[in-house]
Amino acid sequence: MTHRRDFLKTALGASGLALTGLSGAQASVRATSGTLPIVGKNKFKLDYAPHFGMFENSAGKDLIDQLKYMADQGFTAIEDNGMMGREPAMQEKIGKELDRLGMKMGVFVVDKGGNGQNTLAANKKEHLDIFLNGCRRAVETAKRCNAKFMTVVPGDFERNLPIGIQTGHVIDALRRGSEILAPAGLTMVLEPLSDTPNLFLRTSDQTYEICRAVNSPACKILFDIYHMQKNEGHIIPHINWAWDEIGYFQIGDNPGRNEPTTGEINYKNIFKHIYDKAKASNRSFIFGMEHGKSIAGKDGETALIKAYVESDSFAV
Template sequence: MIRRNFIKSAALATASAATGATLSGAAMAANPTKNKFKLHYAPHFGMFENSAGKDPIDQLKFMADQGFTALEDNGMMGRPVELQEKIGNELNRLGMKMGVFVVDKGGNSQNSLAAGKKEYIDIFLNGCRRAVEVAKRCNAKYMTVVPGDFERNLPIGIQTGNVIDALRRGAEILEPHGLVMVLEPLSDTPNLFLRTSDQTYEICRGVNSSACKILFDVYHMQKNEGHIIPHINWAWNEIAYFQIGDNPGRKEPTTGEINYKNIFKHVYQKAKAENKEFIWGMEHGNARPGKEGEQALIQAYIESDSFTV
């Protein structure tokens, strides 16, 4: 920690102890030690567990104290209703945005939407209906959908048509509530149907709904297609959400080959010109263990966010 920031932080703590109270949200907002990030970076639960403890609400407070303005929680649908509501209320209190959660059984190797089978589509649509209620509780707008694996006994065009048909039906459920499913092309296995940003762009155009857009995960797209900034530009009109992870290793920025400072700057400037904002999900691990690793992660974001505009 920079010495002058430590002194300021200590002074605030002393003042709080003298009044017998903890810092209010307003006081925390005025805290000069809080980082002022240009973008809405969204950590996930567990990322700062060594610094904040295991309680998710304490972790949220820690994230806010560090200057992070969003949360991502892939497993939100599996959390108890009471905790979903508690997280939503705390996000509101802290002035933080809710990022994506994953639509439960929204499409995977067991029920690929590319197959066009009614039983698989019904599972997906039921997940969308339940996601609406979860989104209301935690103040979410975006939810991740992965169509699943290739159906290798069908031509690719037929599979694409099946995926578009299923997603249109999902969009009909989400669109009236102002919700957006974001389709994520992945690099985890070549068996996955959705692999590239241009393929995802084509599908979003086919669905033709404000409730169906692209989740551009820079880590996966670096592995599958590279040429990151041009691909962002080409798919721009259908992108609603970004995720972060350096490559190789899928850790925080500055630990691999991806120049995140340039990517952040490019998207920031392009979005600002159109009065847009994006949440950037920090969907990666920590390169180093313990509290020191968590502080190193924060420092990596400070460095990558330090682009000039």
């Protein structure tokens, strides 16, 4: 989990390509860059959510400027894994700007919710207390930034216990967490990961089973397509099988964990499949752009936007 957070801090972030209706600072960025080929706001079919810092070369370091820049590019959501670590005043400022721009707040990570040193599979009181305290603080953070989703990772295997016993411990802990989040209208989304085989939560079907057992609207699946391509493949069938328990999607191509079109995953087909299935079931999702860039600098930011325009160009 620590490795994953470090990667996100250094490789991910937010904003897009300077288009029409720019603020003064953004117009200056476009005038000096000379590399932004798209004119007019992109009309994405899905709620793609960049991170702060993803387009920092074009939008600058100020977080509010970055939000404005994202909106100018047609992005309708953002996610910020490190939101709980920001000052409450900044959380509120971000929430107000998102509201003004008509953007959705995606996930942030419930810090210390589960990792190698604090695993919910172990059934240790001190670990459970840390997790539940994180859920309580997440409620307050969510109020400030208008969030509805927060990422939870149960932590590592407890290798000295049978897998069924570990699973029971995780379910019990998540039920306790759901009791805190559900009254606030919040949902923790459980993320199966591929970072290390020591992680307890690895596949979408395993996560589906756990969500069914927790049996709460406050506990759903975060289906990260990058991780699931590595761990189980067969992406569209797995999405179909787990559909009723999926609450959120994240994106990253494989290999490389960069923008769509840079690896082996056919995101255009996957996006169309989710779009059609969501429309038929009257559902909507945020798609977190939890990946890096294949090209450095402003050119890489332009290439990233082009990749999303291409992948979002499916027929409806």
